Amino acid sequence: MIACLFVVLLSIAFSTGIQAADLSSEPGACPLPSWNDNVAKKSIIDFVTMVTKADGPDLVPPAERIAVFDNDGTLWAEQPMYFQFFFVLDRVKTLAPQHPEWKTQEPFAAIIKGDVKAALAGGEKALGQLMMATHAGMTSEEFEKIVRDWIATARHPKTGRLFTEMVYQPMLELLSCLHANGFKTFIVSGGGVEFMRPWSERVYGIPPEQVIGSSIKTKFELRGSKAVLVRLPEINFIDDGPGKPVGIQMQIGRRPVAAFGNSDGDLQMLQWTTDGNGPRFGLIVHHTDAEREWAYDRNSSIGRLDKALDEAQSKGWLFVDMKKDWKTIFPDIPIKN
Amino acid sequence: MIACLFVVLLSIAFSTGIQAADLSSEPGACPLPSWNDNVAKKSIIDFVTMVTKADGPDLVPPAERIAVFDNDGTLWAEQPMYFQFFFVLDRVKTLAPQHPEWKTQEPFAAIIKGDVKAALAGGEKALGQLMMATHAGMTSEEFEKIVRDWIATARHPKTGRLFTEMVYQPMLELLSCLHANGFKTFIVSGGGVEFMRPWSERVYGIPPEQVIGSSIKTKFELRGSKAVLVRLPEINFIDDGPGKPVGIQMQIGRRPVAAFGNSDGDLQMLQWTTDGNGPRFGLIVHHTDAEREWAYDRNSSIGRLDKALDEAQSKGWLFVDMKKDWKTIFPDIPIKN
Numbered sequence: 001m002i003a004c005l006f007v008v009l010l011s012i013a014f015s016t017g018i019q020a021a022d023l024s025s026e027p028g029a030c031p032l033p034s035w036n037d038n039v040a041k042k043s044i045i046d047f048v049t050m051v052t053k054a055d056g057p058d059l060v061p062p063a064e065r066i067a068v069f070d071n072d073g074t075l076w077a078e079q080p081m082y083f084q085f086f087f088v089l090d091r092v093k094t095l096a097p098q099h100p101e102w103k104t105q106e107p108f109a110a111i112i113k114g115d116v117k118a119a120l121a122g123g124e125k126a127l128g129q130l131m132m133a134t135h136a137g138m139t140s141e142e143f144e145k146i147v148r149d150w151i152a153t154a155r156h157p158k159t160g161r162l163f164t165e166m167v168y169q170p171m172l173e174l175l176s177c178l179h180a181n182g183f184k185t186f187i188v189s190g191g192g193v194e195f196m197r198p199w200s201e202r203v204y205g206i207p208p209e210q211v212i213g214s215s216i217k218t219k220f221e222l223r224g225s226k227a228v229l230v231r232l233p234e235i236n237f238i239d240d241g242p243g244k245p246v247g248i249q250m251q252i253g254r255r256p257v258a259a260f261g262n263s264d265g266d267l268q269m270l271q272w273t274t275d276g277n278g279p280r281f282g283l284i285v286h287h288t289d290a291e292r293e294w295a296y297d298r299n300s301s302i303g304r305l306d307k308a309l310d311e312a313q314s315k316g317w318l319f320v321d322m323k324k325d326w327k328t329i330f331p332d333i334p335i336k337n
Numbered sequence: 338m339i340a341c342l343f344v345v346l347l348s349i350a351f352s353t354g355i356q357a358a359d360l361s362s363e364p365g366a367c368p369l370p371s372w373n374d375n376v377a378k379k380s381i382i383d384f385v386t387m388v389t390k391a392d393g394p395d396l397v398p399p400a401e402r403i404a405v406f407d408n409d410g411t412l413w414a415e416q417p418m419y420f421q422f423f424f425v426l427d428r429v430k431t432l433a434p435q436h437p438e439w440k441t442q443e444p445f446a447a448i449i450k451g452d453v454k455a456a457l458a459g460g461e462k463a464l465g466q467l468m469m470a471t472h473a474g475m476t477s478e479e480f481e482k483i484v485r486d487w488i489a490t491a492r493h494p495k496t497g498r499l500f501t502e503m504v505y506q507p508m509l510e511l512l513s514c515l516h517a518n519g520f521k522t523f524i525v526s527g528g529g530v531e532f533m534r535p536w537s538e539r540v541y542g543i544p545p546e547q548v549i550g551s552s553i554k555t556k557f558e559l560r561g562s563k564a565v566l567v568r569l570p571e572i573n574f575i576d577d578g579p580g581k582p583v584g585i586q587m588q589i590g591r592r593p594v595a596a597f598g599n600s601d602g603d604l605q606m607l608q609w610t611t612d613g614n615g616p617r618f619g620l621i622v623h624h625t626d627a628e629r630e631w632a633y634d635r636n637s638s639i640g641r642l643d644k645a646l647d648e649a650q651s652k653g654w655l656f657v658d659m660k661k662d663w664k665t666i667f668p669d670i671p672i673k674n
Contacts, residue, residue, distance in 0.1 A: 063544055140586055197590045207400055208590030209521070218586060220579040220605050227612040229586050242557040249477055249555060249566050251588055253534045253545030268557050275564040
């Protein structure tokens with residue numbers, strides 16, 4: 001009978017374990033194997049332990065365990081340019097045969113010739129033209145398939161990896177740690193929301209409804225009896241800088257307790273998150289590893305970290321030094337796809 | 338030892354039961370006690386059973402079990418006018434002492450005198466003025482508190498119930514049934530998103546991040562070192578009619594498998610949902626009970642059901658006849674608050 005009791009207790013422990021992921025306030029496992037045993041790793045574990053301790057003074061109810069993550073430069077790399085722009089370049093080339101006029105029309109002509117710098121000399125207007133030509137005009141489901149097909153095969157020019165293999169292994173482990181402790185994680189990115197949704201669940205475990213990003217307008221149409229949403233060449237929302245707290249409120253409707261970013265585009269998201277009452281956590285990924293990744297901050301045109309670098313100390317935001325704090329940067333490949 | 342085995346099996350069964358709510362594909366309990374044993378109840382249970390049957394041909398993976406609900410007239414009553422408008426009236430009266438100019442300025446003067454009809458004679462412009470005067474100018478957190486305080490005490494002029502006690506008991510049971518079967522439920526309402534979020538989780542079990550609604554613009558500001566979002570007197574998004582599929586795509590990013598509405602404002606949401614591939618479910622609450630609630634459809638200015646009434650049959654959407662299909666309309670009070 002003692003053996004029986006033991007088995008029953010085991011079963012109960014197992015059943016409690018299942019609950020823990022969603023409901024209980026017992027801290028789940030956070031091994032973070034790719035993190036060196038430095039202050040950064042300890043700070044993360046301390047925060048998670050603090051807000052999940054069942055009878056602790058800083059317990060955050062599971063429903064309020066909202067964590068927001070920038071994407072470019074925080075969850076995956078962003079050099080030598082935002083990965084979404086590689087998508088734009090590839091799409092222009094793919095679509096060029098249907099647009100003979102692009103041969104003589106900038107910024108398209110330059111891109112077809114392979115001269116990205118010349119194409120971007122046209123500044124924001126040129127960028128807008130490229131975005132709309134490649135992101136609008138189709139239905140939402142057609143666009144989803146275009147992204148899905150592209151991301152399955154497109155590779156980074158320097159590393160030769162799939163772009164989805166250029167996510168940061170330590171951040172994947174951090175996401176798992178938060179998920180195991182009842183956190184709901186959201187991406188809050190300046191990138192296009194519909195560019196991220198087709199792969200965010202597979203790669204990060206973050207479902208489409210927890211992705212916030214920039215968007216163009218869409219319009220509902222009946223084509224015959226078929227219901228579609230058509231993507232229009234008109235900006236709807238820019239989810240960057242002061243737009244990030246706005247996007248968070250629009251889509252989540254409550255203030256996060258933890259925010260993770262890497263650039264000045266994340267400054268207001270960090271301010272908004274960590275200014276709330278109760279325990280809060282702000283983290284900045286600092287790109288310090290020119291050998292294994294890239295090293296950049298104040299002077300980079302992509303992912304500039306300047307104002308947020310100045311403000312981090314007074315706000316108590318945690319700096320992650322990629323070179324010192326991360327054992328590995330990218331996942332071993334082949335990763336699960 | 339046989340007794341022991343029995344206890345262990347019970348424990349395992351119990352642990353499986355816990356999983357069912359989130360992960361498994363075993364149909365959970367759907368007693369729907371306030372539903373009469375008619376076609377409507379059977380159709381709901383059949384659909385839920387079909388899409389959750391583990392080895393069935395129509396299994397919908399838990400991540401894709403997205404169900405969308407209109408609010409006014411579908412989850413709670415909407416007569417003699419949208420409940421949010423009672424909030425507007427009360428706010429105008431509360432704010433009037435700070436706005437002496439309103440005494441002679443329409444539409445405010447009419448409302449202060451208690452003449453709602455005269456106030457609304459100004460049409461959309463008057464309504465817009467009233468909305469902005471009562472919904473903009475404060476921070477998002479101040480507005481949340483205003484709504485929370487109002488909804489805790491404001492009562493319906495005819496029934497004397499709190500507005501949150503005028504939710505439909507059979508629909509609460511339907512929400513529970515879906516939650517028990519791994520569905521993620523969203524409100525998709527023409528009403529203000531920040532008017533619903535402060536009480537949607539308590540009343541419906543639907544958290545703020547699963548509420549989609551109309552909105553005004555907000556702006557991020559630092560007031561000293563304090564981070565706030567200020568509500569601006571400018572429309573951001575109207576989540577009604579063809580706006581509903583747009584709002585669904587913006588916030589959820591995938592097509593729902595089930596949609597629940599009651600009026601022409603839900604027509605496109607029903608079209609968008611039920612036009613998807615695989616098993617789909619569309620339901621229209623038909624207000625047929627003048628005695629226990631209200632009876633209205635084609636000729637009502639609030640919650641008009643006309644085009645969707647014509648289209649329902651060819652689309653196979655289920656009609657719920659409130660008079661015949663529902664044993665009770667509202668919850669027994671006092672309900673849990």
